[in-house]
Amino acid sequence: MDDVISPRRLMTKRExxxxxxxxxxxxxxxxxxxIMSFVGIFLLLxxxxxxxVSGFSFFTTQAWEPDSGNFGIAxxxxxxxxxALVAVSIALPLSLGTALYISDYAPxxxxxxxxxxxxxxxxxxxxxxxxxxxxxxxxxxxPVAQWLSTVLGWIPLFxxxxxxxxxxxxxATVYTSSTFIAGIVVAMMITPIMTSIMREVFMQAPLGxxxxxxxxxxxxxxxxxxxxLPYGAGGIVGGTMLGLGRALGExxxxxxxISPVFVIQPHVLANGTNSVSALxxxxxxxxTQMGMSALMAxxxxxxxxxxxxxxxxxxxxxxxxxxxxx
Amino acid sequence: MxxxxxxxxxxxxxxxxxxxxxxxxxxPTQTRxxxxxxxxxxxERVLSDKRVSDVLAxxxxxxxxxxxxxxxxxxxxxxxxxxxxTVLTIVLFTMIYxxxxxxxxxxxxVRDRVVTVIVHTLAFTVLLTLVxxxxxxxxxxxxxxxxxxxxxxxxxxxxxxxxLDTGGIAHAIVGTLIQIGIALAITIPLGIATAVFLxxxxxxxxxxxxxxxxxxxxxPSIVAGLFIYATAIYTFGLDKSxxxxxLAISIMMLPIMIRSSDVVLRLVPHTLKEASxxxxxxxxxxxxxxxxxxxxxxxxxxxxLATARGIGETSPVLLTSGFTAAMNLNPTSGPMVSLxxxxxxxxxxxEPTMIARGFGTAATLMLLVVGLFVIARLIGADNPxxxxxxxxxxxxxxxxxxxxxxxxxxxxxxxxxxxxxx
Numbered sequence: 001m002d003d004v005i006s007p008r009r010l011m012t013k014r015e016x017x018x019x020x021x022x023x024x025x026x027x028x029x030x031x032x033x034x035i036m037s038f039v040g041i042f043l044l045l046x047x048x049x050x051x052x053v054s055g056f057s058f059f060t061t062q063a064w065e066p067d068s069g070n071f072g073i074a075x076x077x078x079x080x081x082x083x084a085l086v087a088v089s090i091a092l093p094l095s096l097g098t099a100l101y102i103s104d105y106a107p108x109x110x111x112x113x114x115x116x117x118x119x120x121x122x123x124x125x126x127x128x129x130x131x132x133x134x135x136x137x138x139x140x141x142x143p144v145a146q147w148l149s150t151v152l153g154w155i156p157l158f159x160x161x162x163x164x165x166x167x168x169x170x171x172a173t174v175y176t177s178s179t180f181i182a183g184i185v186v187a188m189m190i191t192p193i194m195t196s197i198m199r200e201v202f203m204q205a206p207l208g209x210x211x212x213x214x215x216x217x218x219x220x221x222x223x224x225x226x227x228x229l230p231y232g233a234g235g236i237v238g239g240t241m242l243g244l245g246r247a248l249g250e251x252x253x254x255x256x257x258i259s260p261v262f263v264i265q266p267h268v269l270a271n272g273t274n275s276v277s278a279l280x281x282x283x284x285x286x287x288t289q290m291g292m293s294a295l296m297a298x299x300x301x302x303x304x305x306x307x308x309x310x311x312x313x314x315x316x317x318x319x320x321x322x323x324x325x326x
Numbered sequence: 327m328x329x330x331x332x333x334x335x336x337x338x339x340x341x342x343x344x345x346x347x348x349x350x351x352x353x354p355t356q357t358r359x360x361x362x363x364x365x366x367x368x369x370e371r372v373l374s375d376k377r378v379s380d381v382l383a384x385x386x387x388x389x390x391x392x393x394x395x396x397x398x399x400x401x402x403x404x405x406x407x408x409x410x411x412t413v414l415t416i417v418l419f420t421m422i423y424x425x426x427x428x429x430x431x432x433x434x435x436v437r438d439r440v441v442t443v444i445v446h447t448l449a450f451t452v453l454l455t456l457v458x459x460x461x462x463x464x465x466x467x468x469x470x471x472x473x474x475x476x477x478x479x480x481x482x483x484x485x486x487x488x489x490l491d492t493g494g495i496a497h498a499i500v501g502t503l504i505q506i507g508i509a510l511a512i513t514i515p516l517g518i519a520t521a522v523f524l525x526x527x528x529x530x531x532x533x534x535x536x537x538x539x540x541x542x543x544x545x546p547s548i549v550a551g552l553f554i555y556a557t558a559i560y561t562f563g564l565d566k567s568x569x570x571x572x573l574a575i576s577i578m579m580l581p582i583m584i585r586s587s588d589v590v591l592r593l594v595p596h597t598l599k600e601a602s603x604x605x606x607x608x609x610x611x612x613x614x615x616x617x618x619x620x621x622x623x624x625x626x627x628x629x630x631l632a633t634a635r636g637i638g639e640t641s642p643v644l645l646t647s648g649f650t651a652a653m654n655l656n657p658t659s660g661p662m663v664s665l666x667x668x669x670x671x672x673x674x675x676x677e678p679t680m681i682a683r684g685f686g687t688a689a690t691l692m693l694l695v696v697g698l699f700v701i702a703r704l705i706g707a708d709n710p711x712x713x714x715x716x717x718x719x720x721x722x723x724x725x726x727x728x729x730x731x732x733x734x735x736x737x738x739x740x741x742x743x744x745x746x747x748x
Contacts, residue, residue, distance in 0.1 A: 105442065
């Protein structure tokens with residue numbers, strides 16, 4: 001057997017510096033991996049105690065009294081999702097329009113300025129948007145909420161209990177601190193990041209196809225509908241999901257606006273709502289060990305929700321035609 | 327391929343003269359914006375796609391919408407407030423404009439105009455609102471900002487009823503700088519080393535780390551704060567302190583920094599690295615002397631963007647550090663307040679002076695973020711991808727120039743520019 005000529009074995013012999021370098025960066029990658037997985041594992045471990053006490057009723061209970069064992073995320077998770085949905089349904093048309101404006105309608109000279117402006121807005125801290133919501137939007141939006149509830153009150157979502165729409169002197173306080181207002185503020189916060197992602201994808205739409213559509217006599221909207229939007233569909237969905245993920249996790253702006261209640265509040269225009277992150281910010285200080293564990297469980301639920309949304313977003317973007325580069 | 331195939335039948339039937347270059351190649355049948363005075367010279371083609379009738383339709387629809395909205399608002403139904411009136415006007419404008427256009431144009435052209443109006447409305451709504459948020463904050467901050475003590479004193483001796491010329495936010499500014507300093511000391515080495523790992527040692531493990539890092543960008547900031555609160559403070563007995571806040575901010579910043587550094591490092595041209603290996607350099611010296619210096623500006627941008635994100639986080643600091651009115655220079659013990667947390671605490675008070683302080687703090691924080699962002703833009707304007715693209719353009723330009731000069735020998739000397747255009 002020895003006389004069989006086998007191919008020369010190829011092997012890399014690395015120098016000491018290289019081995020140290022590769023070991024070093026591999027170690028830092030491992031450290032990051034450990035930290036990141038530790039967050040998830042630790043949350044689960046600490047939440048276990050509370051989850052064992054509450055069992056499945058954790059997902060169906062509305063009250064939050066961890067020390068007497070009567071607690072669950074039904075109210076807060078519904079509030080979180082409703083705020084995020086209001087935010088996304090406002091932010092989606094706004095950011096789609098802005099992204100199309102920047103990529104296809106704005107004068108070329110303005111384009112760079114607009115891109116910078118939108119990116120800059122994405123970096124404005126959320127507490128600033130919260131200030132705007134509390135001190136400006138809150139009072140200005142009440143007539144809008146009143147009008148919406150009068151006109152669309154027959155839809156359960158927009159009904160506000162305890163007001164007579166025909167009474168012009170009705171108190172305005174039933175319309176403040178609502179899911180709707182929190183949703184608008186969160187919408188303004190996520191619009192820049194959604195616009196930024198959509199704009200990037202729209203601008204990558206192949207020039208040849210754009211010009212082809214125009215050369216066939218298409219109008220600008222015809223070109224957008226047949227070339228830009230199909231090409232950027234992945235970016236639209238992905239950007240929206242990313243905005244949704246951010247809206248779900250938003251804490252401080254929501255906390256500043258809402259007045260927390262621990263019942264499921266399906267009426268988006270009515271006073272009082274809640275969200276998981278606001279609950280944590282509200283209750284962490286006075287929490288006993290059991291309370292802390294319950295908050296951990298709520299945080300874990302929020303984290304899993306954002307994780308699912310984020311993974312869905314990235315897989316949709318990756319599978320789309322424009323996905324490879326984003 | 328599918329999109330261009332579907333584009334053809336959809337648009338072939340909708341030939342119009344609006345907004346398309348094709349309109350310029352066919353003899354126009356509609357009125358022109360500009361009539362050439364000299365009829366003897368060959369007719370110069372009008373390259374603008376605007377016509378007099380378009381401008382007139384716009385103005386007319388605008389006036390009609392305003393007038394109609396005024397009539398509706400004052401005579402028919404009570405419309406309260408300027409926003410409602412604006413919305414009504416825009417809706418009426420769109421309808422009237424569509425009606426006017428449909429007199430002379432066909433379906434697709436009308437749809438194109440309506441969409442143009444809608445896109446402009448949406449974009450201006452967003453841009454104006456965003457600018458307004460900033461202007462509103464700065465305007466409300468104006469009472470507090472002119473007092474110099476606002477930036478040099480802390481709130482230890484100033485109560486809620488004190489006027490604006492006592493007390494300030496020096497403790498919050500210092501706290502923010504200390505916390506972000508510690509966070510950067512953790513995240514810069516760890517983040518960039520991990521990004522180098524992801525690009526230099528690819529494999530299943532690197533892919534897994536990348537997936538986990540991408541997942542962690544979804545981590546809600548309050549959960550990061552809760553994690554540090556439960557581990558460092560609750561379990562390991564660390565004081566509620568600036569250090570704990572810095573750790574929480576680091577967890578928020580790390581995924582952002584790794585992701586953007588990873589993107590920047592992948593943009594380094596392979597030819598540069600291969601040239602380095604070809605000269606016999608080790609991987610370490612290639613990374614240290616070629617990859618990192620090439621992407622220096624991009625990495626700086628990544629760091630600054632992560633900093634801007636971390637500096638504005640409120641909830642992790644709220645959970646892990648807590649509020650104090652006094653200056654605290656020691657990050658390891660006692661609460662240490664940061665700018666966003668100070669804003670949050672100030673505006674909780676019903677006192678107008680405290681609210682003015684809150685807005686003043688918000689303006690300071692925004693100024694800091696905008697400053698960082700501008701620096702990032704200035705540094706990041708010149709990344710390797712752009713550099714490579716520019717060199718490619720340069721090369722193509724030169725080769726095109728050489729071909730052209732060979733073809734037209736007699737005019738070469740006259741037309742050749744000295745330097746390539748940018």
